Amino acid sequence: MKNRLNQLIASKYFSFFVTVLLFAILYGAGIAMYKGFMRPQVFLNLFIDNAALIIVTVGITFTLIIAGIDLSVGAVLALVCMVLAWLLANTGLPVGVCVLLVMVMGTVFGAAQGYIISKFDLQPFIITLAGMFFCRGLTAVISQDTIQIENPTWVALASYRVDLGIGFVSIGAIVALLTIVVAAVVLGYTKFGRTVFAIGGSESSSALMGLPVFRTKVMVYAISGFCSSLGGLAYSLIMLTGYNLHGLGMEMDAIASSVIGGTLLTGGVGFIPGALVGVLIQGVILTFISFQGTLSAWWTKIVVGALLCVFIIMQAFITEQKSKLSSKSSMEDNNDPPIQPTPSGAES
């Protein structure tokens, strides 16, 4: 029994299980307390309302896996919203061109941050903090006031609903789900994805194993920029405005979601479906509060803060358990016969 528990803890997916379990408990509690929670649309709304955060979290998870960070995501999202609104309001460019322009802008910005970080071996924290100030400032320079989006195509897209039979979802939600699937496949089944994990495990080892460390790092930050821009579009579809304070502090929500979903800030460990559930947990808490009706929305932050704390401690505990297990399988400094499975053929 103890052995099986140890195995479970050592499993890569342990923290994902815990996260899913937590989500299920929260959702179950919601159903028990409020009848409305039963409606499938409430569940689908989680995706509609949090589409932007889901996409941004995917991007930031890439940077966290290589033991980096991207603090600029919220600001890039705001800049994208603003530039898009400005372009639609002040130029006659078609929507498609405007979308393409802002996507390229965000991706190039991310790649530039990645280039600076990798080329000069700098702290990603500082560089992306600078990037955050830069983008937030630029957003305000374009306009201090809210710019409304009145472009009919964009407004139509924003109100478009896809019927799933049990309810409906927005375009943003679909894009978010697609992002999740693509990111999970990329990380799990491509050379690039595995190199990302290898760099998180040990950058110097990765280089010695002949992996393209530099290129991969730049691409990771480019992906984060890309996701921030995509998140910006999803955000714009909900708000239909460009505004200086859009997505304020969103980088922190994204980091929190990712960590609750099992990503280690020390790098090398991260799980995209976990990150999704991390966002959904935040969404459920918010839904709770709106059902309850009298509580301040800030309670979400309090609960998320507590959860983060619990998850970090849990991760430390897992790491410790793991190192205990591996010292057991070590053959040196141990007179006891090794535990199954036999760690080496030397004994056989």
Next chain:
Amino acid sequence: MAQALLEMRYIDKVFPGVKALSNVNFTLHAGEIHSLMGENGAGKSTLVKVLTGVYQRDGGTIVMNGKLISPKTPKEAQECGISTVYQEVNLCSNLTVAENIFIGREPKKHGFIDWKTINQRSEQLLAKLDVHIDVTKTLDNYSVALQQMIAIARAVDVDAKILILDEPTSSLNEEETKHLFKIMRQLQRQGMGIVFISHFLDQIYEICDHVTVLRNGELVGAYEISKLPRLELIAKMVGKDLSAVKDMDKFAEKSTPSEEVFLDAKDIGAVGKLREVDVTIHKGEVIGFAGLLGSGRTETAELLFGIEQIHKGSIRINGKKINLKNPMDAMKEKIGFCPEDRKRSGIIGDLSVRENIILAMQAKDGIMHHIPYEEQCKIADDCIKLLKIKVSDREQLVKNLSGGNQQKVIIARWLATQPNLLILDEPTRGIDVGTKTEIQKMAISLAKQRGMSVVFISSEMDEMVRTCTKLVVMRDRRKVAELTGEDISSDGVMKAIAGGAA
């Protein structure tokens, strides 16, 4: 002779302030196991890193199979067919065993990584090395020795023409080493050229065909191993003539301990660490703790230094009963301890030699008590001279020193505190013959000239026999014998270790 597989000609490499390699030639033929020998800091690792693209050479040419190559990154070297296993395991502990073997060259199916094939092939590969483990578990589930085997599996599977093994056996036991040698011979027959670096002379003579000797970044020569007697090889490595090397074995006479007892440990033990040991350490004595790895020798030293607390028994120092709660208590009693793993628990690479030496003194005096700069310099210079530490100056960063010299810096650190008892745990591991001898001699002279007591712990029996005046033999975390005078011999120790088991 057929065309060489690899020819490195007139290789130069300069680091700031140091000429690491100058005009070094190295030739490797297909189907040959070639050893690179030299003291620590002779340039073996640098030469390897130039070849594998980690460092850029400053001069010279590399010709492989008649084609000029100049790998700029490890990846390029791999593409040329040069595969390397480094001394420190360079794998990613967060990835699975299988992935570590295949990353960077994963087999694919429909454009995506084919995990099934990866896992299967990894299992087969490791089975060839006689390693049977769950390859889908992450690497951090396994011991360093196993990780080393996995690194070798990776290197062997890459379609390599040249395989470089940089001290692969330092973390392997005898059985595992044998397996490795079997694999090496197999690869040799397939026509691979293997570069093998090791400090173990026995292994060099067992497996290698040729040896290239380096000293101080310069080429001494390349020899056929069967025509080079061991002593001559050592002489070439340390750059002394044969008679001087023979002298090294005839040691400075051992110290003669005084009657006075410095430390007396009675039946000390700690739960889960040590069962029962009693040791009496006289002044001016070099006492050895012998036994196999994990027999309790390091644990005993840790108890004497207060790293672990004793749960039973008593320690008396100068006749007074002392309760050592932490290393600081031990330092106050003038005990010094050089730990086993210098990288992890001793040296601070980013500080200078002087700062590293002053560290223990400063810790003892407390941070409020400043040691004047001039005094620091004087202490550092004295130590550098006394221990013959090879540095460009006292402000050189320790990480730029070779392993043997780093070890000396740690010893210097404790000498600076002027201890009455100095514990050296594996002070000679992973360093070259010349420096080893120097450290052994130093232990003896400290005991002789300063009346210091020295605890010497080593896995190498000869070294203990040569250096110590008393040997405490341990097995299964308890003391099984104490040898003095004439009884001290490799044979005697072996018998004592084997004793109970027979």
